[in-house]
Amino acid sequence: MKEHEGRRRFLARATGAIAALVGVTIGIPLAGYTIIPAFKRRKPVWMDIGPVEALRTGVPTELELVLSVKDGWHKTNKKKSVWAAKDSTGQIIVYSPICTHLGCGYRWVQKKQSFLCPCHNSVFALDGKVIKGPAPRPLDRLPVKMDGDRILTRYKEFKAGISRQIAL
Amino acid sequence: MKKMLYRWFDERLKLRPIKIALLDEAIPGGASWVYIFGSITLFFFLLQMITGMFLAIYYSPSIEHAHESIRYIMEEVEFGSFVRGLHHWGASGMMVMIGLHMLQVFLYGAYKRPRELMWLVGVVLFIITLAFGFSGYLLPWDQRAYWATQVGINIVGTLPLVGTSLLRIIRGGQDLGAMTLNRFFALHTLFLPWLLILLVTLHLFILRRVGPAGPWDKARAARIREPFWPKQVAMDAVGILIAFMIVAGLAVWFPAPLSDPANPTDTTFNPIPEWFFLFYYQLLKYFSGPWEVVGTLILPSLFFLILFFLPWLDRRKDRRPISRRFFFVGGGLFLTMVFTLIAISIRDISSLPTLSPSVLRGKAVYHELDCAACHRIHGAGEAFGPDLSYIGELRSRDWFIQHFKDPQSLVPDSMMPAYGLEEQALHDLTDYMLSLKHEIDR
Numbered sequence: 368m369k370e371h372e373g374r375r376r377f378l379a380r381a382t383g384a385i386a387a388l389v390g391v392t393i394g395i396p397l398a399g400y401t402i403i404p405a406f407k408r409r410k411p412v413w414m415d416i417g418p419v420e421a422l423r424t425g426v427p428t429e430l431e432l433v434l435s436v437k438d439g440w441h442k443t444n445k446k447k448s449v450w451a452a453k454d455s456t457g458q459i460i461v462y463s464p465i466c467t468h469l470g471c472g473y474r475w476v477q478k479k480q481s482f483l484c485p486c487h488n489s490v491f492a493l494d495g496k497v498i499k500g501p502a503p504r505p506l507d508r509l510p511v512k513m514d515g516d517r518i519l520t521r522y523k524e525f526k527a528g529i530s531r532q533i534a535l
Numbered sequence: 536m537k538k539m540l541y542r543w544f545d546e547r548l549k550l551r552p553i554k555i556a557l558l559d560e561a562i563p564g565g566a567s568w569v570y571i572f573g574s575i576t577l578f579f580f581l582l583q584m585i586t587g588m589f590l591a592i593y594y595s596p597s598i599e600h601a602h603e604s605i606r607y608i609m610e611e612v613e614f615g616s617f618v619r620g621l622h623h624w625g626a627s628g629m630m631v632m633i634g635l636h637m638l639q640v641f642l643y644g645a646y647k648r649p650r651e652l653m654w655l656v657g658v659v660l661f662i663i664t665l666a667f668g669f670s671g672y673l674l675p676w677d678q679r680a681y682w683a684t685q686v687g688i689n690i691v692g693t694l695p696l697v698g699t700s701l702l703r704i705i706r707g708g709q710d711l712g713a714m715t716l717n718r719f720f721a722l723h724t725l726f727l728p729w730l731l732i733l734l735v736t737l738h739l740f741i742l743r744r745v746g747p748a749g750p751w752d753k754a755r756a757a758r759i760r761e762p763f764w765p766k767q768v769a770m771d772a773v774g775i776l777i778a779f780m781i782v783a784g785l786a787v788w789f790p791a792p793l794s795d796p797a798n799p800t801d802t803t804f805n806p807i808p809e810w811f812f813l814f815y816y817q818l819l820k821y822f823s824g825p826w827e828v829v830g831t832l833i834l835p836s837l838f839f840l841i842l843f844f845l846p847w848l849d850r851r852k853d854r855r856p857i858s859r860r861f862f863f864v865g866g867g868l869f870l871t872m873v874f875t876l877i878a879i880s881i882r883d884i885s886s887l888p889t890l891s892p893s894v895l896r897g898k899a900v901y902h903e904l905d906c907a908a909c910h911r912i913h914g915a916g917e918a919f920g921p922d923l924s925y926i927g928e929l930r931s932r933d934w935f936i937q938h939f940k941d942p943q944s945l946v947p948d949s950m951m952p953a954y955g956l957e958e959q960a961l962h963d964l965t966d967y968m969l970s971l972k973h974e975i976d977r
Contacts, residue, residue, distance in 0.1 A: 378765035385772040396614035403613040440607035
């Protein structure tokens with residue numbers, strides 16, 4: 368009888384081990400399959416936003432670019448815009464187009480020499496610093512590269528509402 | 536800890552009778568390796584359900600995106616190829632196991648009274664599984680899917696009286712298109728799974744009510760009685776493990792195929808159905824014209840009628856093979872026919888010339904330039920110039936290229952004009968010429 372019990376226990380354990388093995392062999396790939404693609408980031412690409420001549424010193428200009436977005440198997444072209452400016456030293460600055468407060472689109476007001484966000488009246492200087500209003504951090508700068516006389520940038524958007532700059 | 540949990544639930548749910556019903560059912564004649572196929576079939580169904588649900592995370596059932604979404608799964612999603620491979624090979628595994636399960640039931644005469652209902656439900660489960668295979672085949676919306684489904688639906692269309700209407704209903708419209716893909720998707724992922732779950736439950740419920748048949752040797756069945764748990768379960772588990780490892784290996788080393796996106800205008804594609812439809816596909820070739828209905832209606836109806844009513848045809852109580860010789864011979868002949876047809880079909884398919892894309896393009900150039908106005912290939916075209924049927928055996932690549940550039944440089948009195956072909960067309964046409972041989976290179 369004791370031997371019989373031992374045999375039953377062995378069979379039960381063997382069954383459990385097989386179930387676990389098959390479960391893990393299926394479960395781990397399925398977890399990776401579901402989770403990993405959700406954490407992938409698109410590789411940012413350098414995009415042409417126009418010639419240097421388009422910019423006058425001290426007058427930020429809104430420039431458009433076409434972002435080809437790959438959303439899984441779905442590819443779309445999205446029109447986006449950025450604010451580009453040339454400061455007094457001749458350096459070119461490009462800003463992400465959304466307000467750092469809650470993500471509204473802001474614009475340049477020439478009369479006041481500042482960027483104004485119409486949603487909650489955040490005001491930013493030409494160099495991006497917050498002058499007034501609830502914005503928790505300066506405007507988000509995008510990387511800039513020159514190719515001859517063309518301005519290139521890598522479009523990005525950042526999380527709004529927090530003082531740290533975190534790319535989305 | 537485990538015991539405590541069990542006691543807690545048992546007190547509230549009265550688990551003991553369920554445990555006894557599920558696990559302690561006595562198997563007449565004891566546990567056996569012969570009985571494992573039903574469990575493996577059930578395992579494969581669960582595998583199909585799980586992998587299918589996960590595939591649906593990325594798959595898009597629309598003709599614009601279906602192919603691209605499958606390509607995405609295969610090439611960009613981590614483990615995507617493995618998951619789709621499991622689903623693809625799991626389908627075949629399930630078919631094989633159903634075949635073995637049915638064979639075992641047939642050999643043991645286990646469908647005889649009082650187990651007719653279990654058999655009937657089993658046959659319906661088999662038909663549902665075939666419907667799963669057929670509807671799933673279309674979903675990648677690639678050339679294979681499109682053309683094989685086209686042929687499959689058209690077979691239905693040849694049925695007398697109801698054919699045309701049925702064709703419309705299956706397609707969901709005039710042609711095989713967006714409507715077809717959507718209804719196949721709904722069928723494959725919503726209608727059929729529920730139906731199958733329901734009927735599998737019924738199948739198992741009947742099994743538990745009526746009990747397994749056991750061996751045909753009554754003395755043996757009476758002498759040995761063993762509960763389902765743990766020995767039979769362990770045997771089933773070993774079978775499942777082996778079957779799963781084979782399918783997982785196939786999924787890793789032979790990824791599920793994905794051909795070019797479906798192209799209704801490209802008729803050069805040679806549709807091949809899934810292997811479990813292959814024997815039927817081959818069978819249909821032997822019936823044409825007025826006999827077509829034999830292949831499309833009479834034989835399939837006969838097959839399923841016999842299958843359904845087998846318990847009433849083979850009704851003697853004695854389950855020993857010796858007293859069922861007629862059915863054994865019949866079953867043997869049927870299986871021989873199936874495997875012979877599969878073999879013939881595979882031989883025919885593997886001897887089909889597979890043309891390279893450049894040869895196909897070259898053929899298009901040949902038609903565009905109307906070469907057939909002077910040349911003849913296998914009887915098609917005029918015979919002013921040389922017959923080109925086997926020209927690929929007579930000339931070399933360099934010769935063709937030089938000749939197309941300047942025919943008179945090689946054949947001084949040739950009437951053929953120099954067409955001034957672009958580089959790509961020149962090479963494509965040369966590839967086509969070189970393919971014209973008795974034996975086609977593969």
